[in-house]
Amino acid sequence: MNPPPPTPPPGPPASRLVAIWVPDWPVVALTMEARQQRRHPRARQGAPHLPDPATEPVAVVGARGVLAASAPARRAGITAGMRLRTARSLCPELTVLPPQEERQARAFETVMEALTSLLADPMVARPGLALSGVRGPAAWIGGEEPLASALVETVTQEADVECQVGIADSLSGAVLAARQGIIVEPGRTPEFLAPWPLGALLTCLPLSRLRRDARPLLETFARLGLRTLADLAALPRKDVTVRFGPLGGRLHHLAAGTHHEAPAMPRPAQDITVASELDPPVERADTAAFAARHLAENLAARLLSAGLSAGRLCVAARCEDGTDLSRTWMLEATPTPTELTDRVRWQLEGWLSGRSGRPPSSGLTHLSLTALEPSPAATSQAGLWQAPGHQAQARARRAAERVESLLGAGSIQVPRVVPGRDPRSRVRLIPWGESEGVGESTGDEPAPWSGSLPEPSPSVVLLRPVPARLTDLQGRELGVDIHGQLDGVPGFLSVGDGSGGVDEGAVGTSSQMESVLLWAGPWPVDEGWWTACGPSRRAYLQVVTDVGPPRLLVRSGQWWLDALYS
Numbered sequence: 099m100n101p102p103p104p105t106p107p108p109g110p111p112a113s114r115l116v117a118i119w120v121p122d123w124p125v126v127a128l129t130m131e132a133r134q135q136r137r138h139p140r141a142r143q144g145a146p147h148l149p150d151p152a153t154e155p156v157a158v159v160g161a162r163g164v165l166a167a168s169a170p171a172r173r174a175g176i177t178a179g180m181r182l183r184t185a186r187s188l189c190p191e192l193t194v195l196p197p198q199e200e201r202q203a204r205a206f207e208t209v210m211e212a213l214t215s216l217l218a219d220p221m222v223a224r225p226g227l228a229l230s231g232v233r234g235p236a237a238w239i240g241g242e243e244p245l246a247s248a249l250v251e252t253v254t255q256e257a258d259v260e261c262q263v264g265i266a267d268s269l270s271g272a273v274l275a276a277r278q279g280i281i282v283e284p285g286r287t288p289e290f291l292a293p294w295p296l297g298a299l300l301t302c303l304p305l306s307r308l309r310r311d312a313r314p315l316l317e318t319f320a321r322l323g324l325r326t327l328a329d330l331a332a333l334p335r336k337d338v339t340v341r342f343g344p345l346g347g348r349l350h351h352l353a354a355g356t357h358h359e360a361p362a363m364p365r366p367a368q369d370i371t372v373a374s375e376l377d378p379p380v381e382r383a384d385t386a387a388f389a390a391r392h393l394a395e396n397l398a399a400r401l402l403s404a405g406l407s408a409g410r411l412c413v414a415a416r417c418e419d420g421t422d423l424s425r426t427w428m429l430e431a432t433p434t435p436t437e438l439t440d441r442v443r444w445q446l447e448g449w450l451s452g453r454s455g456r457p458p459s460s461g462l463t464h465l466s467l468t469a470l471e472p473s474p475a476a477t478s479q480a481g482l483w484q485a486p487g488h489q490a491q492a493r494a495r496r497a498a499e500r501v502e503s504l505l506g507a508g509s510i511q512v513p514r515v516v517p518g519r520d521p522r523s524r525v526r527l528i529p530w531g532e533s534e535g536v537g538e539s540t541g542d543e544p545a546p547w548s549g550s551l552p553e554p555s556p557s558v559v560l561l562r563p564v565p566a567r568l569t570d571l572q573g574r575e576l577g578v579d580i581h582g583q584l585d586g587v588p589g590f591l592s593v594g595d596g597s598g599g600v601d602e603g604a605v606g607t608s609s610q611m612e613s614v615l616l617w618a619g620p621w622p623v624d625e626g627w628w629t630a631c632g633p634s635r636r637a638y639l640q641v642v643t644d645v646g647p648p649r650l651l652v653r654s655g656q657w658w659l660d661a662l663y664s
Contacts, residue, residue, distance in 0.1 A: 114232040114242075114284065117264045118213060118249055119276035120206075122166035122178075123226025124158040124197055125151045126259060127205035129168075149193045156193045157185055161530060165197055202226065203444030210425065212256035216248055221410060223304045223428040225444075229272065232265055242281055266290065270302045270327075270352040277301070287355040292328035296320060299327070302352050304428040305437065311345055318342075319349075327353040369412075370404070370469040372397045379418045379461025383447040387439075389465055390446060394438035397467050401433070408433060409471030413445045416464035423449055426470070442467060498530050519550040519623055520638060521559045521650070521661050551621055551638055556650050556661030563658035566593045566651055568614075568641070578637040578653045582622030588614040591643055591651075593659050612643035620653065 120126055129151045149156050151168035158166045159182050167176045167185075174189040186192055202225035210228060213220040216239070217230040236245045246263040253261045264275025264282070271287035274294060282290045296316045303309045324330050330338075331354040339347030372393045380386045401408060411427045425448075427441045450462075498510050510530035518524035568576050571589035579585050590611045620637040636654040640663075643649070648663035 114265060114267055115269060115272040116217075116230050116232045116235075116242075116245070116249070117223075117266075117272035117276040118209070118220075118228045118230075118253065118261050119264070119273070120209065120226045120253075120259055120261045122168070123206070124166040124202055125156060125168050126166075127202045127225070128156065128158070128195065130205045130208065130259070131201060149195075154193060155189050155191060156195065158197050159185070159194050160197050199225065199440065200444055200447060203441075204448045207425075207445070207448030208257045209253055209259055209261070212253050213249065215256070216245070216252055219426060221426045221428050223273075227273065227276075229269070229428065246281060266355070268352075268355040270299065271355050273302045274298055288331065291331070291353065291355045292326060294327045296324060296327065296330065296353075299349055299352050305433075307434075307437070308345075312349060315342060315345055315349065331355070370397065370400055370406070370408075370472060371466055372400070373464065373466035376461075376463050376465060379463045381450065381461040383443070383450045386446045386450065386462060386465070387443045390442040391435075391439045393465065393467050394442055395435040397469060398433060398435040398438055401469055401472070404472075406469070406472040408469035409473065410469075411438065411441060412468040412470055413442055414466045414468065415446075415449065415462045418461050418463050438467070519625070520652075521551070521556050524555070525559070551650075554663075557664045558662040560659065560661060563652065563660050564593055566591065566657040566659045568639075568651065568657045575657075578620055578622065582620060582637060584620060584639075588617050588639075588641065590614060591641055591649075593649075610645075612645045614641055614643055616642040 128149075132150050151170075153170065154168065155171035155174055155176070156168040157164050157171050157176055162179070163182065164176060164178055164180045164185055166178060171185075171189060171192060174192075176185045176188055176192070182194065186194075206222065206225040206228075210220055210222060213228060213230070217235055220228045220230045223229050232242060232245065236242045239245050239248055242265050246265060249263050250261060253259055262276050262279040264272050264278065264280060266272040266275045266282040267284060267287040271282055271291055274291065275282050296319055299316065300309045300312060303312060319330060330350055333350065335347060335350045335354070338350045374389050374393055376386070376389060380389070408429050411429050411433070412424060413427065414422065414424045416422055425445050427445070429437075446462075501510060511527040512530050514526050514528045515524055516526050568588055569590050570576060570586040573590070574586065576584055576586045576588060591614055592611050617639060619639040621639075622635070622637045624633060624635050634654075636652050638660070639651045639653065641649050641651055649659055650661040650663070652658050652660040
């Protein structure tokens with residue numbers, strides 16, 4: 099019996115993707131806006147002066163450190179992911195700017211317009227990264243290598259921006275190939291992806307919400323011993339999805355470099371579209387944003403009611419003279435109204451501000467949003483029972499991002515309770531977004547602090563300590579000796595120096611003498627002797643009087659009211 103003939107190797111995939119990536123796009127977008135500001139100074143009167151990243155060290159800094167740096171800043175040693183404090187120590191003259199997604203999206207329209215001369219329908223994955231199919235453009239221009247060269251040359255000439263192009267069989271393969279500026283041979287994408295670290299998957303997710311949700315899951319993979327994409331791809335996808343949910347399945351899909359397989363379901367007869375007539379015609383981006391917000395909320399509600407997610411969002415507009423404008427954004431999830439509104443607003447600003455190089459010749463009279471490639475939302479829809487306060491946290495996070503983009507990186511701080519000896523030193527202000535893990539012990543139990551006050555801690559710590567006087571029954575003021583002990587028995591307490599500098603109506607403050615019923619302590623603290631400022635010696639005493647709440651006194655030269663047990 100003759101053996102069966104060997105199975106022929108699989109041929110090249112039916113479709114390949116090309117990714118166009120602009121390195122350090124936040125800084126490049128700033129460069130383009132500063133360049134336009136210098137070209138049209140009168141049109142930019144009243145706008146804040148923008149530094150030129152081409153000649154000055156500039157870094158765009160977010161909650162997780164440096165996002166992008168200019169060439170002078172990189173020559174000083176600043177890299178992406180570096181903490182702001184480290185970056186400033188390397189380059190004291192560094193100009194720090196917060197990320198502004200509106201600016202990045204507006205400026206990227208120039209790159210997208212340049213790509214349309216070679217690609218039929220390029221798609222915005224996120225500002226700084228565009229995707230498109232390869233088969234048609236490569237056949238028209240004569241191959242994948244000529245296509246990649248033509249894309250780089252076109253973007254350089256028309257948008258005055260340097261970019262890198264990558265081509266592979268899958269989304270993750272194309273995006274990571276663009277990081278190296280190479281073309282992965284057909285069928286070799288899994289081999290190309292194998293040595294990449296797990297963190298590289300974050301660059302393949304289009305939405306910031308997906309990247310934020312994926313970070314803790316990637317940390318879990320690392321704790322389980324998975325280090326590379328090959329380690330994750332070697333696991334059965336079904337088991338990963340069952341154990342880690344839909345997001346785990348998506349990360350496994352990206353790590354394996356396989357093609358996107360749409361869930362088995364009847365495709366809707368047509369894509370979901372919402373439209374609105376703009377009367378009178380709109381020529382300002384802020385005016386168009388009102389109509390865009392209503393359409394975005396309507397589209398999100400229709401997707402949610404139908405239980406669908408959208409792979410792409412098409413923003414289309416018609417001008418008063420009949421000109422049609424269109425741009426496609428990548429989603430790959432069930433979008434929230436806020437995410438849809440942002441993308442539509444960014445696109446309208448890119449058109450109406452003339453960033454594309456071809457601004458509309460007349461006002462916009464028609465605006466439509468289309469959810470392309472709808473699919474079941476089971477892999478991205480939120481659960482019925484969300485965590486308490488989930489929506490409030492999302493709104494607070496968005497508000498903080500907006501305020502930080504206006505005030506600058508590190509301008510928003512949140513209080514954090516950290517280990518310490520006294521209540522005043524146990525509260526620290528941490529830059530928003532960096533509070534995770536600050537002040538936490540690496541072990542199961544926090545290490546004890548010698549000389550710390552016993553629990554519970556005071557509920558109210560005064561903004562500034564208030565002068566106080568502690569005496570015995572004979573009226574002699576008490577003190578603390580060199581051994582850390584009281585030199586008498588407390589009898590009376592008065593808060594305030596009687597000069598009128600203390601608010602008599604404040605909680606726990608009164609210039610009248612109060613009888614001391616109970617007291618505990620003192621707890622001496624001697625620290626800071628190793629610093630240049632010298633030692634800090636003080637002693638804490640808990641006091642309960644016949645009037646008001648229990649108080650925490652501190653002896654530092656004299657007695658002070660430091661906190662209240664309200």
